[in-house]
Amino acid sequence: MVIIGGGYTGMMAAARLAWRGRSVTVLEQNELGWGASSRNGGMVLPGFKSDPGSLLRRYGDHGRQLYQATLDAMALVEETIRANQIDCQYAQTGQLYLAHKPALVRHLDDEAHILSQQFGLAARVIPRVELASEIGSSRYYGGLLVERSGGLHPAKYFAGLARLARDRGAHLYDHTPATAIERRHRGGFAVSTPRGRISAGNVLLATNGYSDSIVPSVRRRVIPIGSYIIATEPLTSELAQSAIPNRRMLIDSKNFLYYWRLSADNRMLFGGRASFAPTTIPKARDWLYAAMTRVHPQLRGVRVEHAWSGLVGFTFDRMPHIGRINGVTYALGYCGTGVAMSTYFGQLAADWIAGDALPPFWQRPFPSMPLYREKPWFLPALGWYYRTLDGLGGGGLP
Template sequence: MGLSFETVTPLAPDYREEPYWWREAAPAPLPPAPLQTEVDVVVVGGGYTGMMAAARLAQRGLSVALLEKHELGWGASSRNGGMVHPGFKVSPGALLERYRDRGRELYRASLEAFALVEDTITTNRIECEYERTGHLHLAYKPAHVDHLEAEAQVLRQEFGVDARVLDRDALASEIGSPVYHGALLYERSGGLHPAKYFAGLARLARDGGAHLHDQTPATAIERRDRGGFVVVTPRGRFTTRDVLLATNGYSDGLVPSIRRRIIPIGSYIIATEPLSADRARGAIPNRRMLFDSKNFLYYWRLSSDNRMLFGGRASFAPTTIGSARDWLYTAMIRVHPQLAGIMVEHAWGGYVGFTFDRLPHIGRIEGITYALGYCGTGVAMSTYFGQLAADWIAGGELPGCWQRAFPGLPL
């Protein structure tokens, strides 16, 4: 599908370049509160990873201060597509081939991550429009159908996961699009409202007694002679035993060796005006979450009020929201020609944090714990890493499959 921009994107009168999710759950400034400057743990970064970690640490009886540069949830955690599923950028087959038993454990961990999100939502009654919709991984080229078939086999045989491939004919009952050659249908996945999910995690952390500080960038981490750290911010200095870095695609120069291992890549989404029930059903009859098999993939879904949310990852070159919006609109109409003329109400972007081995990493560097690198599939894994990092800091063991070298920039 060569993309030329012959389509002029029709914009709604109240078109806004900010996440659709912010209409009902925008990141908002906290009321001023005194800083808690002596704590057991300082968490840097207020997204799913940091907030889940803060909630868990507080629950385990540790004092914790979470520092966020902007408003809480301002990063990818209130901007994403809200698709929750197990797995990584690396396919389950490639995981087994590359890492054998360790690869098996990694995929199993991603199944646990998905279960953790569902359990966290249910147990804590987080109202985030979660639905177990299942998802489709769509074959963009005929040859991709064979890859998906191989993946489905690995999922069924190795992990007991209900996954099967639909051919082009069977696909007609799942998507109103002439573009795709088949798809892997995966039932154990769903969709949520990402900003409302984040707000739920923030409530858990706050209710548990974590100290949450927004507009508080960590600008330096100093080591203390007697052990522990001082985390420096423009608002004050925090003395702490442990630091958790949870900054993913927004990692700045705070820990330079981490910055060298994370590649921030822009991902963009448009949200249309609400579609009629018939039009929505015609495009995605079973309300599945969808993404395709291109390298710079498209991902799309319906919102609970029947808007089409259509996203894609940019190349490494920087782009503007306006130009991303135009190529996404053109792509959306190619995929769903029946949506031609539909107006766009929101367009926005955010950074995903890529790694050189396309897997997330949790570990310690010079005593600082980090948990990041979700490569664009992080709703489930960041929740899981937040919990795992907290348990590790609180004295638990890090499972062997995560004790892996964290590759840096190839020289």
């Protein structure tokens, strides 16, 4: 069994398949964990880009199962951390989804109702007049508080998964790109690398936002989009407390959203993107710093010590996908919310490869766009559309 891509998806799949007695080889073209799995914001959140109400309307009972899967994914992350004593600073401090326009508050009410009535989550709307108890900023019109969510140190979590896979006997190869996958007449595959060819009964593609054209029909369905994060110097406890009193994971409702939180050592981690156009780290750092201090004027003068970027894997229906193309299994497309889902998809893909059935609600068409090969020609127009929506008061909500 060969797994291409050494992030959360690949490591979790490797750990699970090794546990089920399979011989597993993971190929990672850079260092293990080099992709989004070591550079993300560390927010462990339920849900997808589409809110639960839209999922229920669009997919009916399958929508309910899809949302429930994201709660199962969170439970899996927590159980994996607990059972394997992964030291990754996980803390269930809750998430606050912030309305950037007054008209969006009504949607928050609807969403809170669905989350609590249909999924049993502790979810409630914090009106604008009470927001000061949750965020030191006057820019937002209300927030949806979901207590279930949490945060972790992404690279430490990755290191724990890699250790788990290795301890169970998976073979992990860094600096080893898969360059071709050939289907053999007598069954199985030959996977080429610069270090030689490997025969495998099954191949799992776990490359998400870093997918290349090794499986062209998957590449045509994933849109890599850059996301950027700055980390400030550690804040004094007074300043940290004044910005995010209850250490929530914060996300705002724009399509070009901001996401931010405090790290365990009280740095402010502030992420987002200005547009779909690629940019440099220094430009993104300046832009994010300006955005952070607009939201939290009390952070003016705080130094930024780190800035970085990574690629998220978007899909045309803004949902993750697991499936098979020409016998190759793929599990990807987390659309920027993949810490929990990639852990879950890694395990789900492993169980499917080991012979279990794939639940019907995951068996969904994987859309593409005409003429899309590798260059997402449609992004400038889409970026303009989203920016206009954000200005008008639309956003991450439908």
